[in-house]
Amino acid sequence: MNFLHPLILVALPLVALPVIIHLINQRRYQTVQWGAMMFLLAANRMSRGYARLRQWLIMAFRMAAIAALLFALSRPLAGGWLGFTAGGRPDTTIILLDRSPSMQQAGTGTGGSKLETGKRQLARALGTLGSNRWVLIESGTNQPRSLESADALLTLPDTGPLSAAADIPGMLAAARDYVRTNKPGRTEIWICSDLRRDDWEVDDGRWRSLRESFLGFPQGVRFHLLAYPRTAPLNVSIRVTGVRRQAAGDGGDADVLVSLSLAREGSEKGQTTVPIQFEIGGARSELTVEMNGPRFTLKDHRIPLERGRRRGWGKVSIPADANPADNDFYFAFDQPAPRRAIVVAEDGQAAQALRLAASIAPDPALKCSAEVVPIDQLTSVEWETVSLLLWQSPLPEGETADLVRSFVERGGRVFFFPPRVPGGAEFLGGRWTAWGNHPQEVTVETWRGDQDLLANTLNGAALPVGQLQVRKWCGLSGDLTPLASLKGGDLLLARATTNAGGPISARPRRRPATRRWRPTVWLST
Secondary structure, three states: OEEOOHHHHHHHHHHHHHHHHHHHHHOOOOOOOOHHHHHHHHHHHOOHHHHHHHHHHHHHHHHHHHHHHHHHHOOEEOOHHHHHHHOOOOOEEEEEEOOOHHHHOEOOOOOOEHHHHHHHHHHHHHHHHOOOOEEEEEOOOOOOEEEOOHHHHHOOHHHOOOOOOOOHHHHHHHHHHHHHHHOOOOEEEEEEEOOOHHHHOOOOOHHHHHHHHHHOOOOOEEEEEEEOOOOOOOOEEEEEEEEEEEEOOOOOOEEEEEEEEEEEOOOOOOOEEEEEEEEEOOEEEEEEEEEOOOEEEEEEEEEEOOOOOOOEEEEEEOOOOOOHHHOEEEEEEOOOOOEEEEEEEOOHHHHHHHHHHHHOOOOOOOOEEEEEOOHHHHHHOOHHHOOEEEEEOOOOOHHHHHHHHHHHHOOOEEEEEOOOOOOOOOEOOEEEEEEEEEEEEEEEEEEOOOOOOOOOOOOOOOOOHHHOEEEEEEEEEEOOEEEEEEOOOOEEEEEEOOOOOOOEEEOOOOOOOOOOOOOOOOOOO
C-alpha cells in the first residue's frame, strides 16, 4: 500500500490521545472513605467486569476513529483485490485509441469496422464505470487531450480512421508523461487495438523503461485491453517497398521501377489470383499475379513514363476486400538526388574507411560523395545538402550537439561509432560506457532481420550476422532499441528513435575474428 501524502502519517501518535485524556481524568478525583457507600461498592463489584470491557471498547473505537481520519487524509492507494473492492471510481481514465489501417477491417457480425465497434464499446463501458477525468491519446498525434465524457469518442473527428501505423509504445510514453506531470489519483488506462505486431513493436527497447515507470507511480495504474486480434483470412494488403526513376536512354525517356509486396492474412493455403492496377498521371495498367503463400514480392516492375517527365506520383490498387484501408498505396518519384555524407572521426584511418564506404553508390544512377570535416568546422557545412553523418568521436556536446540535433530533426541520419575514450557524454538518450574485451571470440546472439540495417534482403534471404565474431566492443546504455546483441546481452547495434527525422544508430566497434576456411576481415571504425 502506498500513500499520496505520507507525511500526514507522522501524526499517527495522536491515536493515543483518548488514553491520555482518560489518565488525566483519573487524577481529577480524590478518594474519600464514607461508610454509607460500602453497600453500593459491594454491589458494583458484581458488574465491574462488564463495565471495564465496555470502557475498553469505547476507547478502542475512539482510537480507531482517529487512525481512520489520518489514513483518509493521507490518501492511501491499494492494488490487487483490495484496490478492486475498495478503490471506487478512478480519478483519471486515459484512453489509447489505435487508428491504424488494420483497425478498419470489418468485424465479424458487428456491421462495422473494428475501430467503430471499439469506440462504441468503450463509450458504453466507460460511461457505466464513471471517472472524474477523461483523457484521449490517439495514434495520429500521440498527444493527450481532455474529453468531456466517454461519449465524445463517437463524435470527435480525431477518432476516425488513419492511413498511418500506430506507435503503441509512443502512446504509452505519452500517458506516462501525463501521469508524471499532472499527478492524478487512481488512474486507469484503456487500450483499444487489434494487437498488430508492427503497431506494438514488441522488440522495442522502450517497453522496459515504460514498465519500470508505471510500477514506480505511487497511485498505481491499472490497465485494460479491448482487443480485436481476429484477422480476415481472405484479406490481402498491398505495400510499395521501393520506387525509383531510371533513365531509358539519351533521348529523355525514363521508366519508373516499382517494387511492392502483397500479404495475405491468416493461415489459409492455396493459390490466390490478385489483379494489381498501376496508375501514373492518369494512365492505367494492370498486372495479374498468383499468390501461393502468405506473401508475394514483386521486384522492379517497369512502367514507362511520358517523354521528359521528371517527377510525379502514382498509385497501386487491388480489388476491395475485408479491409478497404490496405487496398491502395500511393507513391512519389523524382530524379535521384545527389547523396552527400559528412564524416567526423578522431582516427585518420577510420575517417578514410568511412569516407570510402559512404562514397560507393548502391546504384549506378545515384551520385554519392563524402568528405571528412573536423568538428570545429561543422558550422560552415551546408547541412541542407547533407543526408548522412558518420561520427567516430566523443558524443557531441554544447553547440555541436544542437547542430547535430537540428540535422536529425530535418530528416537526416546519423551513425555513431565508438571513440577511443567513451567519456560520460550523453546524446539523444544514449551514451557509451566502457570498452569490453573477451579472450575468446563472442558471437552475435540476436538481431533484428525484419527492418533497419540488418534486415533481410528483398528476396527474403537473411544476412549472415550469426557468423560475425567479436573480440572487442564498447558498451552502450540508455533508452535505445536493440538491433543486435552479443552472447551475454551486450549491445552490438542499437537505434534511438527521435520525434522527427530518421533513426540514430549507435554501433560499437567490431572486429570479425579469424574463422577456419574463411578469409580474415578486420574492420577498423
